[in-house]
Amino acid sequence: MERGEGMKLNGTSLPSGEGKRSAAASPPDPEVSAKATRRRFTAAYKLSVVEKADACETPGETGELLRREGLYSSHLSAWRKAVREGSLRALAKKRGPRPSGGKREARRVRKLEREVARLREELRKARIIIDVQGKSCGAAGREPRGREALLSAAGGLAGHVGVRAACEALGVARATFYRRRRPKTGRRRPRPAPARALGEAERTEVFRVPCSPRFADRAPAEVYATLLDEGVYLCSERTMYRILAENRAVRERRAQRGHPNHPKPEIVARAPNEVWSWDITRLLGPEKWRYFHLYVILDIFSRYVTGWMVADRETAGLGGRLIEEACLKQGVQPRVLTPHSDRGSPMTAKCTAQLLADLGVTQSLSRPRVSNDNPYSEAHFKTVKYHPGFPGRFAGIEEAKDFCRTFFPWYNTQHRHGGIGLLTPEQVHLGRAPEVIEHRREVLAAAYAARPDRFVVGPPRAPELPAEVWINRALPVTAVDVAGPADGGKEGSLN
Incomplete structure (x- = not known):
């Protein structure tokens, strides 16, 4: 296909990009196959892992290396045995000197991290x-x-x-x-009992009657009405409730479910690969009740699709494989990324939580039945399905994969997104946004200098890239609502 022509999605032309990107600068392919592939290790890789393991000194450092590389201890044992026997020529080379100064650099990094955390807390x-x-x-x-x-x-x-x-x-x-x-410590006079209050004998009788075998399973309102029909009046219904409450005899008796309190997720991203939003949507198949499942991981800061998969089923295993492959391709470091999702069964599965813990990432979940807690994935699926080239149905899973293999490169490299200053997701994700914005400013400045009379409200400004992207923007302090003199001088409060 010629570069001047736009890419075609099912017969619909899409606009072409700014220019041809070099192969060296191209990001990794975000597609993840639903079928697992067997890992293969080169001799040089095995040697490097053995050398790193031999250089570990502190307890737990070898385990951290194995988790980071996705290996088992049996791999390391077998490769060490191959080094001793000399069966692998690539592993027969002598190891170099152990790196020096590693502990000192690690201590310095930890100290700087603590200082940054302290300064962030002071700024907050x-x-x-x-x-x-x-x-x-x-x-x-x-x-x-x-x-x-x-x-x-x-x-x-x-x-x-x-x-x-x-x-x-x-x-x-x-x-x-x-x-x-501080509460007042001075003694207060006991409040005198009103003359119309019930006496001790009357209160005892009021408490005894609802607790009798005849009325033990009936509400105070029924007890009150039944006694009135029999010509007996002990007290009002509210007084009966109050006396029962004083004796701790009023509570819920039915076996009702206690609903958990799901906290409102409040997440902020200030750079790529800090917060990912992932979700699964259905693609209509060739006939009714036949679907294909599209898994998509989206970086909310850059709107860049870091991973996608089309499968014929929706399982936690496939979702975990997608997240793991995307983390490896993007080089995500532990304790940096926060994947956010709704509460679907693959997202809340135990194996997904264990995988995220092994990868060193903190999981975030939406509240039940609150679609606004996962807005970026919802909006992205609308972009996919409302595109003119999106078919109503797919004849097979391979046709769905072919569509995605054409759509997602266009979305990442050519689609101008309104939420990120009309830049492409790839420009923001790879750090090219500042130079693009500066170029736009130069173009607008030249246009204003040539014909300033056409810009009646001043020099035009290029759209800016947001410094922060939020899911449910956090409001640490609510405004103090202080009433004026006209409404009684009512005091405000901080929520």
Whole structure:
């Protein structure tokens, strides 16, 4: 196919890219085969693994090496035996000196990571303090009871940044803050019983009647109505409930399911390969009730498809293989990536959780029946299925694979995405976005310099790339709602 022509999807032409990319700079193919292939190891690779294992000194370092390389200890034992016997010529070379300074560099990296974490925590607290200062102090100054509003705001802010920092930021004395929180120690006079209150004998009778064998399984409302029909009045229905509650005799008796509290996922990505969103959708087959399953992994920062698979079934094993292959192709480091998904059976399977733990990634799940918690995969599937070249049905699984092998390279390399400044996912994922944006600025500046009269609102600006991409943007502090004098001077609070 000529470069000037656009790629064709089932007879529909797609726009061509900026230029031909070199083979050396091309990213790995994101397709993952549903059929497992046997791993093959070269002699040089075996030698390098043996040398790295022999260089391990601290306990657990060899196990970490095997997990990182995806090997078993039996592999290492067999390869060491081959080195001793000399059966592999490539492994017969003498090992070089052990690397020096590894521990020192590791300690330095850990120290820098701790320092970065500390600075990030201080920055988070500073943002919270600035937000509260801007939203509460101005309103408190206009409020007659402004001091009370500041104390209330300090109470909510202390849970995020500490009491000392909250009081200093809002100008509240810590002694006053603690005094308001400390309960009063002075003795209070007991409240006198009203003359219309029930006596001890009457309260005992009210408690005894609902607990009798006749009314043990009936609600207080039924007891109250039955006694009224018999011409007996002990007390009101509410008083009967209150006396039973004081004796801990009111609770749920039915065997009801306690629904778990699923937390709202709040994830942020500031660079590629930090957060992936993956999901599975159905592709219509040649006849009714026949489907093919499309697995897709999407990097939410760059919208780049890092892995996809078409299979005839939906299982956790295939999903785990897709994630593992995508991590290997993208060179994902442990404790960096967060894969996010909905709560489908392949996503919540035990084997998937074990695989992610072995890969060193933290899993994130959407809340049940909340599609907004996985918006990027949902939007991507719409892009796939609403494309003009997408057929209504596929005659077979090979036809579905052929479509995907044409669509996903176009999507990654040529599709201009509105959520990333009209750049292609590949430009953002491979770090080419700054030079593309700078080139666009130069073009717009030249156009403005040539005819400034055509730009009535000033120089045009190129779309910018977002610095952060969120799933459910986190709001650490809610604005303090301080009522004005017109509605009674009601105090606000921090949620």
